[in-house]
Every structure is written in structure tokens, then in C-alpha cells.
Amino acid sequence: MSIENFKAFSQACFRDCPPPCSCACPLGVDVRAVMDKVQKKNFTSAYRLYRNHVLFPAIVSAICHEPCREACVRRGAGQEILLRSVEAACVAHTKNAAPISFNVPAKPYTVAVIGAGLSGLSCALKLASRNYGVLLYDREEQPGGSLRHRMPEEVYLKEIAGQFSEVECSMHFSTEVKRLDSLKADATYVATGKGGEDFGLLEGLDVNSLGSAQTGIFVGGEILGCNPIEAIEHGIRASYSIEKFLQGGAMDGMPETYMKPQVRQAFYQMPLPFAPTAMEEGETCPEAVQAESLRCLRCNCSLCHDQCDLMQTFRSYPPKMVQDTISSMGPRENITQRVGMKMLNSCLQCGLCKKVCPENVDMEQCLLEARRSLHLDKALPPAYHDFWLRDMEFSNGPAALLYKPYTGHSVEYLFFPGCQLGASDPAYVTASCTALLTRYPRTALLLGCCGVPAEWAGNESLRDTALDLVRETWLSLGKPQLVLACPTCRKTFSRYFPEARSISLFQLLAGMPDLPRSSDQPCRGHDISVYDPCSSRDDPGLQKDIRELVVQMGLTVHELPVGGPLARCCGFGGQVHAVRPEFVREVAAQRAALAEREYITYCTNCRDSFALSGKPCRHILDLLFTGNSPFRRPPTISERRRNRIWLRNYYENIGGQPRTPQPQGGPDMQITFTQQLKEKMQWLLILEEEVAQVIDYCERTGKKVFNPATGRFTGHKSLGLTTCWVEYGTQDGAIIVYNVYNHRMTIEDSL
Known part of the structure; x- marks a missing residue:
């Protein structure tokens, strides 16, 4: 599979994509980050984040037309966040509203800005903060433009003065510019407001870069029919277009400033917990504002991560997982490594990620395809x-x-x-x-x-x-x-x-209905929970049949939170034991802890995984036929x-047809293992017959080491891809195994 095909797996993932409110905001306010700070009652940090986007927070929080409110995912339920009120509270409660001053080297260019309304002020402030020479002109006696009709003069004048307090900007009021060629500037921004002088520049205007047909002259703001908030965005956008022009002469602007992110409709498909409005419009009480902010979902999808043990363990999401997978496909010697190898081989292959994803992102298939590609390249660790x-x-x-x-x-x-x-x-x-x-x-x-x-x-x-x-x-x-x-x-x-x-x-x-039932089944009315294996998730008929059988036996079923269409893996899937045995144990323990009641399942891997973790669990066939205890130790x-x-032998003796020759017997010796050692061998994936092969080899060849302090022998033998070590001794003619371990190294005898 090609790299592009792997990339396609996560293209639909909208994790970390801008939420609808930020997409709708002309100024691109990072609502997630702002609300995160407000939820922690850190109004000063929230104010800083807000100011970086809007430039004039006291003004914007008072006059914004709130497109974010229309886009809020809660709006359909009439529960949209009162975001402008939250932003106004950040302005009211910040401990420091002073702008941050940066020591930026002076630029050898001068820019003229015509019009001291919101658009001209925004362009002038952005350029001045980057230490360009700025000449600001307005025919009125003071800055503000259309703000004089929108809010109290003392409010916006104070805000403008405060935001310009740390930059150098030459302001010329009561000065009407009638001819652009009279200006001594390297570039010009015309923002004369609604109905203002356009100097004949509107024809041929590039609506993306705001560049006019005349080199070095840009036009924007309310003169183009936009609202005050959009005028601020025009001023910011124009500042970047002007900077690009000054540095290279191009008039086409910066695409990242005018290419707006599209709203991902999948945000509106996410679960929406009920949460009524927590404050009144315009209220600034810190506790009420915090309560209102806590209603915000911060719209960042984590549905797959919340359900996937792999993603939680590796603290990753589909885009990063795909990146790591691609890195594992073609590493460069001494430059990159197969960083995703353990991750992609730790996938339980249950497919729950796709089931819960609004965009059907299928990481099960992605990681399976990665294993296939690595296998074909002979790069998949064979021991896994x-x-x-x-x-x-x-x-x-x-x-x-x-x-x-x-x-x-x-x-x-x-x-x-x-x-x-x-x-x-x-x-x-x-x-x-x-x-x-x-x-x-x-x-x-x-x-x-x-x-x-x-x-x-x-x-x-x-x-x-x-x-x-x-x-x-x-x-x-x-x-x-x-x-x-x-x-x-x-x-x-x-x-x-x-x-x-x-x-x-x-x-x-x-x-x-006449099927004989086990005589050792639980008493009627016994409370149990049916554990649906992950492979039954898309088989509701099978899940229904199991419950019918359980009910027929007079048992009371209490559903688990992870059953049915959200059935989760017990930890056995994907063959993760050799990759991350501790991960397998953790997953089984988490599933076993979902309820204190006994589990009934219809997957032997689930039954034995839970029994190994100490959870009372029976297979449905235990109730129907065998009468096995829920505490039966797994083999x-x-x-x-x-x-x-x-x-095989049982059915062969009554007429079965073997498909292959009978297996050859192993070494004929009596070997004793403790139960604790058997459990260790279970996780190391070492068979008792393999231990017998090692001991037989050591006894036949004499290649063993004797420890006189313990009276035990230690020897090893290569078994396929691993080398197995055994510590053993003898007692009354029987062999007792004390310890077993293995590794992937090959030991060669010295000459």
C-alpha cells in the first residue's frame, strides 16, 4: 500500500480541526483555548489569547455581531454559548490589560494608512508592532471611525490608546488625504470607511489580498461593505499583504490569511449533553461566567480515543498514528526509526474506533494494512x-x-x-x-x-x-x-x-426447547451480565440469541455499558501478548471491573481472559452443557x-478422518512445573513440550551449567526465533523446573 493510501485513512479525521465557532469568527478566535482558560477561572490568560486575535478586546466584546453563536453546536437545542458575554468578562476581570511589548528590529519601510477606523487602526497596529514606520491619517479630529455611532466615546478612545501604548505610530488627525501620490510611503492602505473616498481603486481589486490594480496600494474595511468585525480582519489581512509586497514586490497576499477553514459538519453529529444557559446576557460574575464556559464542549473530537485502549495507552489520535505508521513503512538508516512498530502491533483489531467515529475513520484496517505491508517487506518482527x-x-x-x-x-x-x-x-x-x-x-x-x-x-x-x-x-x-x-x-x-x-x-x-440443561447452572433469578465479544458487535442477531438462551434458563440479565454495538475487546484480539503483555492484562482487568456480577460470554477467549484475571465468568455452553464453575482456571x-x-483423538476413535499424520511425541520424561511457573510460561508463550526439548538437549549433549549452591542445572536451546533457558533439578527420579525465560538472541558456540 502506498504512502498516499495510508494518509487517506486519517484525512476524514477532524481531531484538532477548528470548531464551528472559530470557523465562523472573522477574526479566527481560538475559542477552544480561550474557554479552556475561562473554565479554570484564569481570566488574564484568556484575555491575552483573545486580544491576540481581535486586537481591541474591549471594543470587539461590546459590538461583535456574534457569528459564533449562530455556528455553536448547541444552537440546535437552544443552548448556544453566550460567548460574547464570556469574552466581555475576560476584559472585565483581567489583571493586566497592557499590551506586550516586543523588541523587534526596525524595518526600513514606511506605510501610509488612510482612515483611523477599525480597519485602518488594525492594519496600523499590526505593522507598528512589527516595527514598520506607520503614518496614520484621518480627516476627523480623533480615531474611531464608525465607532462613534456604536459605543461610548470614552470606552473606545481608551481602548485604542491602550493598545497603541507600546508601539510607535505617527497619527495625523484632521488631515484629509486627497491625492495618494502626495504620500511619502512605500505602501498604502486605504480604509476610509463606508461611503469614503476610494481613489478609483475598487475596479480590479483583488478581494483576497486586498491589493488594488496600482502597485503598492491596498484597500479594505467598511468601504467594501463589510461590518466592523470584518473590517478589523481586513486590516490584519492587509498588514500581511503589505509586508509581503515590501519584502518581494508581490501583490497577491498571504493565502493563509484569506483562506478560511471550512466548518466540518461532523462536529454537529457528536453527542450533545444537555446543559442549559448558566448566566444572563452581559453578566460578568466570575462564577457565573465560569459555569457558562463549562457548558462549552470545546468541540474537539475524541470519540475514538475515549473508546480505544490503544489510543489511550499511546496517547495518540488517528492523524499521529498514521504519521507513525508511515514512518515505520520506510525508515532511513541512521536517520529515522520504525517508531510506530509497537503501536501498530498493539492494535486489538476490534474495529470499535470506526464504529464510534462520525466520519468512519478505520484505524483497524489502517494498522492491519500496515502489518501486511511490513510482512511483505519482511520488516514485521517475526517474534510478535x-x-x-x-x-x-x-x-x-x-x-x-x-x-x-x-x-x-x-x-x-x-x-x-x-x-x-x-x-x-x-x-x-x-x-x-x-x-x-x-x-x-x-x-x-x-x-x-x-x-x-x-x-x-x-x-x-x-x-x-x-x-x-x-x-x-x-x-x-x-x-x-x-x-x-x-x-x-x-x-x-x-x-x-x-x-x-x-x-x-x-x-x-x-x-x-427440549435441550438438556446443565444440572450445575446458577439458580433461577441469579443476576448476571452478558459480555458481548468485540467480534459480535455487528452481529445483533447473535447477541439476541445469547440473551434468549440466558433468559430461558431463568437468569436475570444486567447489561454492561460496553455491550451490543459498543462491544469492546477483552484484550485477546490482535495477538498483542508478545508485543505488550502488560497491555493485555490491563485491558482484561478493566473489562472485568465493569461490574461485580458474574459474566456470561460466548467467546472462549473472553471467558479465559477474564478467568485469568480472577473474574467469575462462564461460557454460555457451561450453562447449557458442562456445568463448569465460573471460577474454573483457564487452561x-x-x-x-x-x-x-x-x-481429535476422541472423534478419530469414533470414525473421524484425520487430515494430517498423527503428531510425533516429545521426549519421554517426567517433568514437574509449579502453577506459578506455568502462569509465567503462559505470558512468555513457552510450551511445556519446548521446555522438555531444552532439558532433553542439555541432558543428551551435556551442555548445561551446574550450580553447586542450589544443586540445579541451567541450559539453553534455540527454538525457532527465540532461545529458551531452563533452570531445573532432579528429585526422586523426576525433573523439577524452577525457572524458564526466553529472548530473541541466538547464542553461538565458540570455536
């Missing part, structure tokens, strides 16, 4: 996904099997439980299969993996190979309807195997493999 790819290979190899008790030509249903259901508890599969065969005898069973580990590893070829194993069996059986028990399998098949009709196992079970990764082999 190596275990899961080997586990998938195991599921589609030694553990794979087709069981077809029906001897007729065509099969009605093909039950595909996925690789994790039987790994968690083989009884989940055997009991479900028995129930299906009782009602639907033309049912076959296929053990294997849907290929999602390869999908999450960015390996599309390997994913398709796994899917082809299912597709070939499906075709050979006459295209039966697939019965799926795993929500992740359903999501994967809907994307990459859409030609196969599928139905949820739980939909079929819900339609069996280790080694036990999961043994469960798959047991399941």
Missing part, C-alpha cells in the same frame, strides 16, 4: 506473531479432523467450532456436536482454525491457505450451511468466505494443545 502462527499450524495440522457420521451424499450442516473452543474445554465441542446430531443428524464436524492468527500477523497468503482447508471440505460435502460457535470465525468468514452460508451455533440451540497454552489433541 510467531507463537500464534505456529499454534494455527498445529490446529490445522496435528489437531485437524473431519468427523462425518452421516453416510448419505450431502450434509446439511458443517459444524466448525474453531480452534479455541475445544482448546478451552473439549466438552464444549463434544456436547454441542451431540446436541446438533440429535436434532440434525446430517451434520458433520470439522476441527481446525479459521486463519485469523495469520490475518492479524498481516500474512494474507497463510490466512487464505487456512480458509482454503475449510472451503475444500465445504465443497466436498456439497456446500452445507456452516455452523459457527466462535464470533471471530463468523467475522473472518463474512469477510473472506462470504459464499458460504453460515448460522450461529447458538441460534440453533436457542431453537431447541495454559500447553494444556490447550493437549485438549485439541484429545478432541
